[in-house]
Amino acid sequence: MGRYVVRRLLQMIPVFFGATILIFVMVNVMGDPIAGLCGERQCDPATAAQLRAEFGLDKPLWQQYTTYIGHIFTGDFGTAFNGQPVTELMSTAFPVTIRLTIVAIFFEIVIGITLGVITGLRRGRPVDTGVLLLTLVVISVPTFVTGLLAQLLLGIQWGWIKPSVSTDATFGELIVPGLVLASVSLAYVTRLTRTSIAENKRSDYVRTAIAKGLPRRRVTTRHLLRNSLIPVVTFIGTDIGALMGGAIVTERIFNIHGVGYQLYQGIVHQNTQTVVGFVTILVLIFVVANLLVDLLYAVLDPRIRYA
Amino acid sequence: MPEQPPYEEEEFHHGPEGPPPEDLAIAPTGFGGTMDLGSSEAETLERTPGGPEGTGPKEKPRSLWSDAWRDLRRNPVFIISALVILFLVVISIWPSLITDQSPLKCDLAKAQQGSQPGHPFGFDGQGCDVYTRTVYGTRISISVGVLATLGVALLGSFLGGLAGFYGGVGDSILSRITDIFFAIPVVLGGLVLLSVVTSNTIWPVVGFMVLLGWPQVSRIARGSVITTKENDYVHAARALGASNSRMLLRHIAPNAVAPVIVVATIALGTYISLEATLSYLGVGLKPPTVSWGIDISSASAYIRQAPHMLLWPAGALAITVLAFIMLGDAVRDALDPKLR
Numbered sequence: 001m002g003r004y005v006v007r008r009l010l011q012m013i014p015v016f017f018g019a020t021i022l023i024f025v026m027v028n029v030m031g032d033p034i035a036g037l038c039g040e041r042q043c044d045p046a047t048a049a050q051l052r053a054e055f056g057l058d059k060p061l062w063q064q065y066t067t068y069i070g071h072i073f074t075g076d077f078g079t080a081f082n083g084q085p086v087t088e089l090m091s092t093a094f095p096v097t098i099r100l101t102i103v104a105i106f107f108e109i110v111i112g113i114t115l116g117v118i119t120g121l122r123r124g125r126p127v128d129t130g131v132l133l134l135t136l137v138v139i140s141v142p143t144f145v146t147g148l149l150a151q152l153l154l155g156i157q158w159g160w161i162k163p164s165v166s167t168d169a170t171f172g173e174l175i176v177p178g179l180v181l182a183s184v185s186l187a188y189v190t191r192l193t194r195t196s197i198a199e200n201k202r203s204d205y206v207r208t209a210i211a212k213g214l215p216r217r218r219v220t221t222r223h224l225l226r227n228s229l230i231p232v233v234t235f236i237g238t239d240i241g242a243l244m245g246g247a248i249v250t251e252r253i254f255n256i257h258g259v260g261y262q263l264y265q266g267i268v269h270q271n272t273q274t275v276v277g278f279v280t281i282l283v284l285i286f287v288v289a290n291l292l293v294d295l296l297y298a299v300l301d302p303r304i305r306y307a
Numbered sequence: 308m309p310e311q312p313p314y315e316e317e318e319f320h321h322g323p324e325g326p327p328p329e330d331l332a333i334a335p336t337g338f339g340g341t342m343d344l345g346s347s348e349a350e351t352l353e354r355t356p357g358g359p360e361g362t363g364p365k366e367k368p369r370s371l372w373s374d375a376w377r378d379l380r381r382n383p384v385f386i387i388s389a390l391v392i393l394f395l396v397v398i399s400i401w402p403s404l405i406t407d408q409s410p411l412k413c414d415l416a417k418a419q420q421g422s423q424p425g426h427p428f429g430f431d432g433q434g435c436d437v438y439t440r441t442v443y444g445t446r447i448s449i450s451v452g453v454l455a456t457l458g459v460a461l462l463g464s465f466l467g468g469l470a471g472f473y474g475g476v477g478d479s480i481l482s483r484i485t486d487i488f489f490a491i492p493v494v495l496g497g498l499v500l501l502s503v504v505t506s507n508t509i510w511p512v513v514g515f516m517v518l519l520g521w522p523q524v525s526r527i528a529r530g531s532v533i534t535t536k537e538n539d540y541v542h543a544a545r546a547l548g549a550s551n552s553r554m555l556l557r558h559i560a561p562n563a564v565a566p567v568i569v570v571a572t573i574a575l576g577t578y579i580s581l582e583a584t585l586s587y588l589g590v591g592l593k594p595p596t597v598s599w600g601i602d603i604s605s606a607s608a609y610i611r612q613a614p615h616m617l618l619w620p621a622g623a624l625a626i627t628v629l630a631f632i633m634l635g636d637a638v639r640d641a642l643d644p645k646l647r
Contacts, residue, residue, distance in 0.1 A: 011486075018487030026499050136636075140629035142580040144587045145603065145621045152610050152617075245492025249584060253607075263495065264588075267502050275499060283490045 008294065012287050017069075019283045020276070024065050027272050072280065078273030086277040089262050094281075097258035099171060100250070101243045103178025104185070108236055112186045116193020116232070117225065123198050132194075135187035143246070147180040147253040164255035174256070181250040185239050192235055196228040203227075230300050237293030241286030371565065375641035385637035391630040399446035408436055410443040410597045431606060431616045441623050444599040447592065448627060451509050451516075452579040458517035459578075460571040463524025468563070470525070471532030472555055478529070485522035493519055494584060501590040512591050516578050527570050531563040538562070569639040576631030583624050599624045 051057070057064065071078065077086035119128040138146075154176055155163030165173045200206065201224060209219045248260030255261075259278055266274030379385045398405055413435035431437050470478040496519055504511040535541065536559055544558050585591030586600025587607075594601055599620040606616035 014483055015486045015490050018483070019490040022487065022491060023496075023499065026496070136629060136632065137625070140576065140580075140632055141621075141625040142584055142628070144584055145625065148603070148607050148610060148617060148621070152614055156611055242492070245495050248494055248498070249588065252588070264498070267498050270503075279492075279495060279499070282492060282495070286490050286492075 005295065008291050012291065015287055016283060020069065020280050021065060023279045023283075024068065024276055025061065027275050028061060028064070068276065072277070077277040086273050089274065090278070090281065093257065093259045093262045093278075096256060097244055097247050097251070097260065100174050100178055100181060100247055100256065100258060101240060103171065103174045104182035104243050105236060105240065107179050107182040108186050108189050108239070112189030113193050113229070113232065115190040117197055117220070119190065120194040120197025120201065120228070121220070123194075128194075131190065135190050138183050138187040143180065143184060144249045144253060146183050147177070147250055150176055150180050151253060167257055177250050177254045177256060180253075181243060181247055185235075185243065189232060189235060193228065193232050196231055197224060200224055200228045226300075230297070233296060233300060234293050237289055237296065238286075240289045241282065244285060245282050371562075371642065375638075378641040379637060382637050382640070384633050385641075388630045388633040388637065391626065392634060395445050395449060395627055395630070398442055399449045402442050402446060406439045406442045408439045410435065410440045412436075429613070429615045431602065437602075437616055437619050440597055440602055441599070441619050443597040444602065444620060444623065445627070447509065447596060447598045448579045448582060448624070451513055451582045451592075452575045452631070454509070454513045455516035455520065455578045455582075456571050456575040458513065459520040459524050459574065460567060462517060463521040464528040464564070464567050466521065467525030467528030468532050468555070468560070471529035472536060472551070472559065481525065481529075485526055488519060488522040491519065493581065494588070497581070497585045498588060498590055501585060504590075505593075507593055507596060509592060509596070512582055512585060516581065520574065520578070523574070524567060524570060527566050528563065531566045532559055535559050535563040565642040569635055569642060572638055573632055573635030576628040576635065579624070579631065580628045 059067075068078075075087065077090070079085055115131055119131045122128050151163050154160045161176050162173065165177065205227075206219060206224055209223045210216075214223075244259060247256075247258060248263060250256070251258045251260035252264065259282070263275060263278050265271075266278065413431075429437050431440065466481060470481040497515055500515055500518075501511055536554075541554060541558050544554050549558070582591055582598070583600030583603065586598050587604040589604065591600055592598045602620040603617055603624070606613070606620070610617055
């Protein structure tokens with residue numbers, strides 16, 4: 001186990017650097033980092049040159065990257081377009097997005113797994129077909145359409161929720177945005193649980209459990225569910241990163257001032273530091289979440305041993 | 308005991324004690340959300356038991372493809388989605404078949420008005436006919452989807468196929484590179500890369516999708532080639548002195564292409580959805596291109612006063628994506644040999 005963890009940690013290194021280099025190059029090659037610094041006007045050449053020298057932008061790109069990464073490891077993420085340190089933006093933005101992600105994951109687990117178990121146990125019945133069809137529809141409708149529709153119906157037509165979220169972004173306000181964010185993954189969790197349950201229902205250990213007279217409920221929760229949820233846990237684990245990265249659309253619709261909002265501002269204002277900093281953290285979260293999921297396997301499934 | 312490789316090397320060589328197949332299906336699910344859904348969906352569903360009924364009485368040996376076609380013709384899901392797609396393709400080539408107006412002819416005086424005779428879907432914020440714009444939007448969505456899928460499928464299966472066939476250092480490097488691409492959130496990558504593009508064509512969007520989409524197909528193609536190349540007929544061909552290229556093209560490719568086709572079909576739907584999402588965020592296609600994403604984006608500002616401007620293009624978008632995902636679903640059921 002220890003050797004496996006070390007090996008996985010070593011594998012994370014190239015992924016982390018590769019992804020950050022890619023983003024760094026994208027931002028720098030594609031956009032002009034100082035374009036946003038002179039307000040709406042174009043910078044005059046002398047100011048531009050001076051700014052470039054000041055920020056080290058006249059140096060080759062690899063040198064800029066190493067300097068940047070060096071600063072990151074000391075906790076210095078640079079300053080955003082409005083002069084605030086990027087770390088300060090992060091400390092206000094990440095809690096909001098993390099709350100949103102928690103709400104989304106909660107819905108995935110509760111609704112997704114419940115629907116998956118129900119349909120998996122009743123394969124081929126009307127309820128199964130109905131839910132399957134519903135998941136297809138949910139998968140097909142892009143998140144931003146789901147979000148706009150939820151805002152229109154719940155927020156404006158029926159007035160159940162406020163159409164936009166306040167800056168506090170409490171859990172209560174995030175219920176509907178979280179559901180919207182979770183919608184597509186929720187459909188996948190349902191389908192995945194359903195497949196897994198349906199497959200395991202025919203397995204020998206379930207037949208044994210039924211044969212030895214265990215109550216139906218216990219067979220389902222203790223034997224069937226525990227074995228069927230392994231792939232689901234993997235999906236949800238890897239989904240954490242995807243949700244945080246994908247929150248940009250949901251946050252835009254409901255005006256949530258989280259990671260997506262700050263990133264969007266960073267991109268609009270062409271602020272390299274904000275964009276690269278936030279994306280670096282998101283990539284890190286994704287990579288670590290993947291590692292944790294892989295390690296969780298051993299806990300969930302004792303058949304798997306890490307060499 | 309076998310160790311559990313996250314998503315590389317012996318992916319397809321799990322012993323009996325290995326993790327159940329689903330976790331492999333999930334492992335490739337990257338950061339990206341939308342874009343990766345195709346692959347995870349394809350693989351997840353791949354394990355769905357049941358499906359089309361078994362083959363009838365044996366007349367003569369049929370190939371995988373004729374068998375699959377036989378199954379497909381009987382599958383109502385396939386027939387419905389194929390008809391919808393056929394309709395969409397036809398109107399994207401000849402939009403004038405069902406509308407005689409121009410999507411760019413607008414009359415501000417009629418802005419935001421509801422449905423009227425001759426204008427069933429009403430008018431949008433600029434006073435353009437929503438029906439006509441929805442019809443013309445099909446062309447852009449379908450072209451972006453088809454072009455991106457073609458690019459992703461060709462590039463991905465080329466690189467993944469070669470890596471799977473030759474193995475070695477090149478394969479390891481490619482696996483690491485796909486890992487890197489999977490760690491980048493797709494919508495985010497799109498915002499960063501496309502926010503500075505000023506071009507009015509669809510090519511930057513297509514190029515971006517190919518750039519971030521190929522690892523998904525390459526992973527599938529690689530795995531498929533690795534499984535296929537261990538087959539007896541490939542060993543036989545090698546023993547008979549077939550060259551590498553002949554083995555790849557004549558023996559491996561035709562037998563390894565099925566998973567790629569399934570993933571590509573489902574991915575087509577997700578690319579259409581991604582294009583709309585990027586256009587909604589303002590970095591995808593730009594006006595005067597007629598795109599559902601742009602129309603939904605501009606309509607979302609007036610969602611209070613005139614929701615019809617948003618609902619029609621959004622409905623068209625959802626139906627299109629649904630049709631492609633259902634088609635991929637049906638094709639997968641038909642091509643999956645495990646169901647026979």
